[in-house]
Amino acid sequence: MLGKTANGLFWMYRYLERAENVSRLVETGQRIALTRSGESDEDWQSVLQSAGVTAGFHDHYDAVTKDTVIDWMLRAKGNPSSVLNCIGGARQNARLVRTALTGEVWEGTNAIYMGARDMLARKVGERDLPNILRRIRQQTALVRGATHGTMLRNDIYDFCRIGTFLERADNTTRILDVKYYVLLPSVMAVGTDLDNVQWETILRSVSARGGFRMEFGNQFEPRDIASFLILDRRFPRSLGFCVDKLRSNMEFLGREYGNFPRAHGMVVDMSERHLSRDIDEIFDYGLHEFVQETLNCLGALGQQIEIDYRFYE
Amino acid sequence: MDDEPIFDEMLGRDDRIRAPYAKFKDWFDGEEPKRLRDKQREAEELFRLTGITFNVYGRAEAEERLIPFDIVPRIISNGEWQRLSRGIEQRVRAINAFLHDIYHRQEIVKAGKLPAQMIDRNEAFLPEMIGVDPPGNIYTHIVGIDLVRTDDDRFYVLEDNARTPSGVSYMLENRETMLQMFPELFSQNRVQSVQNYPSHLRKSLAACAPQGLSGRPAVAVLTPGIYNSAYFEHAFLADQMGVELVEGHDLRIVDGRVAMRTTQGYKQIDVLYRRVDDEFLDPLNFNPDSALGVPGIMDVYRAGRITIANAPGTGIADDKAIYSYIPDIVQFYTGERPLLENVPTWRCSEPDSLAYVLDNLSELVVKEVHGSGGYGMLIGPTATKKDIAEFRKKLTARPGNYIAQPTLSLSTVPIFNRAGLTPRHVDLRPFVLVSPDGIRITPGGLTRVALKKGSLVVNSSQGGGTKDTWVLED
Structure with missing residues (x-):
């Protein structure tokens, strides 16, 4: 496979994943704003931060409000991670690697793009928002399904998966980075209403509410939430799950190519050293330090993959 | 000329259905216009979804547009096709002989059949190709001959496309769309298949690989990139052939061979189906500003270690000034009377x-x-x-x-629009593959149709559309 193709696949799936994550954060923000008495724009500030899209916002808007944040995150040209830009980026990369994709995957990706271009052509009104977000999620799910159901399990597939899980791990970790302080142990045995809102927000931002409830019932404990998001291998957006997937896909690649490059060693190290702690050890170590270190590891891993697989010259 | 009605390929000059269209017309007359309009929209949706678009040059945003597709097929009988393909084959053979000659001994100039200045002063003549022997002695691996028709048995060649003819993806996708929308038409009519074109193309290219390779030749398609107007076609053909689609920056010269950068290091390429113009092919040998090509590829080519399809310098054969000499060229190299007429x-x-x-x-x-x-x-x-x-x-x-x-009073074929069947002018571009194993012409080709009433301009960049082209079995 061409290095350029590996690069294109990697970014196509990163962008698809990112489009989905950003729209989920918008959905969470909207949901919290609607159900909470005394809406405050601080919540939207926090949504911006969770998505990591604060940079540049204030060049385009005067104030952080519901309308400006939603517009920025969904459709702003100036925001490289707006849903529309992510979908455009995914489709652009898909065009670049068209020969590596099955017809179904390509058509699915093209359909998301055509749909998003129409739906997000103008400012999105409150009434249309839920429907638009749902459709974006459905369509990205469709591409994921077509990927599972039609693509050969070869190096092409491995790069799709590596892009997906690197982006997802990054997303979950970034949310922890912004919100770690609400998960720190508190002297109070039971959380305040404000705490409860914060915890629910975190779970919703990674589609973890249902899964968490199955495991822990309706009792939100910050320690359980942190453990679920970081270590629970059954939860497909947990850091542990994503790193396991990165590791197994890099191992498939290594076996197919008969060569395990440096990036492989890095992911093994993340899985065996960094993520081998239990949640108490992580809290003892310092949740914030742990999260920071994770972000650094993921960044370095991404760069090493580019080098090892000759994405660029 | 004005008083004579224009020849329509479905209705002739006297409103009597010509034989190849008989079954189609029966079918059409039994269809609800509304259903057909829905189908026309459905076709457009299919094209949009599969991304069969072309980019329009010179627009601020890289705009992708659909080429309008008309659901009425252009139908050619097997007899008509046989005659045409004999003429095409003769012409393509002559063009290859001509290219070899003018880059070697220039016998045709010495024989006084072609003025020397037509070569020397022609921008399409590539001095770098003098004395070069392309692998298999093939210059034009892929040719598209543009034909127009004026009567039952009169076809004219409008243009020979001997550089990098495009449009074959539309030929294939138009058929695919028709098969999906109107399967019954293909049970009623026995239409010769075009779907093997990509595998023939690959075989044909592989047959032109340099001598002395061990193992299967590695083929790749070279594209200028995703902003090129025909990018869709480049990706489509690479995909259908199962070969890599490369850009200049994926390639470099490694150990005297052209190689592509893969995830596992550089891998040799033996045959390059390039969709990049001559002048951009090699910044060391031609346009030094080109970022689309591969520095040094011409040196590898001259050493006989890669096949470039079509060969550099083939533009001299489809130059419009040379065009008028093609009947003489055919006569000179084949010793036969040209079967196809020039305009x-x-x-x-x-x-x-x-x-x-x-x-x-x-x-x-x-x-x-x-x-x-x-x-x-x-x-x-x-x-x-x-x-x-x-x-x-x-x-x-x-x-x-x-x-x-x-x-010329170009023939028409009806299109389907609000008024029902309405005659519009058409041309035809059959696609020809050339290799040492022989010449293969895909039955049919790309029919382009001028959608505006009375218009003779069929180019997609100027509002032309396309039709599926059928060659019937006997």
Whole structure:
């Protein structure tokens, strides 16, 4: 496979994943704003931060409000991670690697793009928002399904998966980075209403509410939430799950190519050293330090993959 | 000429259904127009979803547009096709012999059949190719011959495309769309298949690989990139052939071979189906600013260690100034009378012809020798006085830059629109593959249709559409 193709696949799936994550954060923000008495724009500030899209916002808007944040995150040209830009980026990369994709995957990706271009052509009104977000999620799910159901399990597939899980791990970790302080142990045995809102927000931002409830019932404990998001291998957006997937896909690649490059060693190290702690050890170590270190590891891993697989010259 | 009705391929000149269209017309008459309109929309949706678009040059945003597709097929009988393909094969054979000759001994010039200046002063002539022997001695691996029709048995060659002819993906996708939308038509009519084109293309390219390779030749398609107007086709063909789609920056010369950068290091390429123009192919040998090509590829080529398809320098054969000599060229290299006719052509470089052309501008089509895509031409009968006056100035200033042809009364094939079946002018581009194993012509080709009433311009960049083209079995 061409290095350029590996690069294109990697970014196509990163962008698809990112489009989905950003729209989920918008959905969470909207949901919290609607159900909470005394809406405050601080919540939207926090949504911006969770998505990591604060940079540049204030060049385009005067104030952080519901309308400006939603517009920025969904459709702003100036925001490289707006849903529309992510979908455009995914489709652009898909065009670049068209020969590596099955017809179904390509058509699915093209359909998301055509749909998003129409739906997000103008400012999105409150009434249309839920429907638009749902459709974006459905369509990205469709591409994921077509990927599972039609693509050969070869190096092409491995790069799709590596892009997906690197982006997802990054997303979950970034949310922890912004919100770690609400998960720190508190002297109070039971959380305040404000705490409860914060915890629910975190779970919703990674589609973890249902899964968490199955495991822990309706009792939100910050320690359980942190453990679920970081270590629970059954939860497909947990850091542990994503790193396991990165590791197994890099191992498939290594076996197919008969060569395990440096990036492989890095992911093994993340899985065996960094993520081998239990949640108490992580809290003892310092949740914030742990999260920071994770972000650094993921960044370095991404760069090493580019080098090892000759994405660029 | 005006009083004679135009030849319609479905209805002839006298509104009697011609045989190849009989079954289609029966089917059509039994269909609800509304259902057909829905189908037409459905086809458009299919094209949009599969991304069969072309990019329009010179627009601010890289706009992707659909080429309009008309659901009425253009139907050719097997007999008509046999005659045509014999003529095409003869012409393509002659073009290859011509290319070999002018890059070697130039016998045709010595024999006085072609003025030396047609070669020496021609921008399309590539001195770097002199004395080079392409692998398998093939110059034009892929050719598209543009044909027009004026009558039951009269076809003319409008243009030979010997560089990088495009449009074959539309031929394939148009058929695919028709098969999906109207499967019953293909049970009622026995239509010769075109779907094997990509595998024939791959075989044909592989057969032209350099000598002495161990193992299967590695083939790749070279594209200028995703912003090129024909990118869809480049990706489509690479995908259908199961070969890599590469850009210049994926390639470099490694150990005297062209190699592509893969996830596991550099891998050798033996045959490059390039969709990049000559001048951009090699910044070391041609345009030094080109970022689309591969520095040094011409040196590898001259050493016989890669096949470039089509060979560099083939543009000399489809140059519009050379075009008028093609009947002589066919005669010279095959020793046979040309089976396909040229459109009569005045070379404005010749004073007598120029005088005639200037006197008859309002009745002629005048084309730039190096132009393409229907730009820079004058269509006398539909031009305004002002257009003609302006063109006259350009023509007098650089007569050698132009040729002129009579406006032929081009055949029509109906399209389906609100008024039902409505005649529109068409042309036809069959696709020809050339290898040491022989010449293969895919039955049919790309039919382009001028969607505007009375218009003779079929180019997609100027509002033309396409049709599925059927060649019936006997």
